[in-house]
Amino acid sequence: MHLLDYNPDDLDVTISELLVATSDSADPDLPDVVPTVLRMLRTRLGMDVAFVSQIANGRRVIEAVDCAPGFSPVHAGQSDPVEESWCQYVVDGRLPEKIADAKPLIAQGLAPDPGFPIGTHLSTPVRLPGGEIYGTLCCFSRTVNADADIHRLRYTANLIAEKLSPGTNG
Template sequence: MHMLDYNPDDLDVTISEMLVATSDSADHELPEVVPAVLKLLRKRLGMDVAFVSQIADGRRTFKAVDNSPDFPLLQPGMSDPAEESWCQYVVEGRLPEKIDDAAPLVAAGKMPDPGFTIGTHLSTPVRLADGQVYGTLCCFSRGVHAEADIDRLRYTANLLGEKLSPGAMEASAH
């Protein structure tokens, strides 16, 4: 199946059903279904890595990760200084949410060098209901996939932010 042979609305519905149908978890804890959502996003968008990070206390921590089988780069629990991360740059508006080809920007010193090639990079903040940034939802590929849809990521990040917000389940029951 070619990655463009799907209806984006179908993907949104599937992701929504996966996240909304999960049982309630403690506030600020990722639902157990998130790795499956990441895998679906990564495959549908043609990316090598998809992850949810949490930015807190000056650190970016990978909370859930899905890697392409041939590119086992990141693992949940890995952490680094937030200020050195592309995630923080996106949250602060220093980088756009969608970069078609990041390699020339890294080569020119305009972005931190991750130590491996990144072509297309998609990243969007995950915001809680009160507007506070939890972290980011990101995916990237080693190659260039300019057709990758940032709106799918934004939609999922919004659902995730709602799910992580205190009292989310009580509010949705009314």
């Protein structure tokens, strides 16, 4: 499915309005509304964690995160080697953007063991208009949530990328 084929609902419109309203031009930093956007996404998708990461200098850094109450496996500012991250596996194509049930992949050693439960995992690159990867927009749940919508995540990642890209208008 292409982005143009995607039929946005009220959540997508709200997310778009939040990100577009943040400024009239692109900013190299994440807009202040991103945590609000992450909370909306996490809640609507029925996930436990949603975050934006930046990949640079061999590291994956969690830039913004929203977690379900009582479960905080990652936090803003957390950094780890990019090669140990699911984010890089998705960017490289070693893992798909949507994994309905990640447990078998972890058990078989096909995905890094994060040390906490992952059922459904969604991740998509935040790709700047010039093709450069800023990082990823990810969310996951502790249980299987096969109905989680990767298209909504891609749509939001594209909006975030536009806000980060020099020379674009909001």
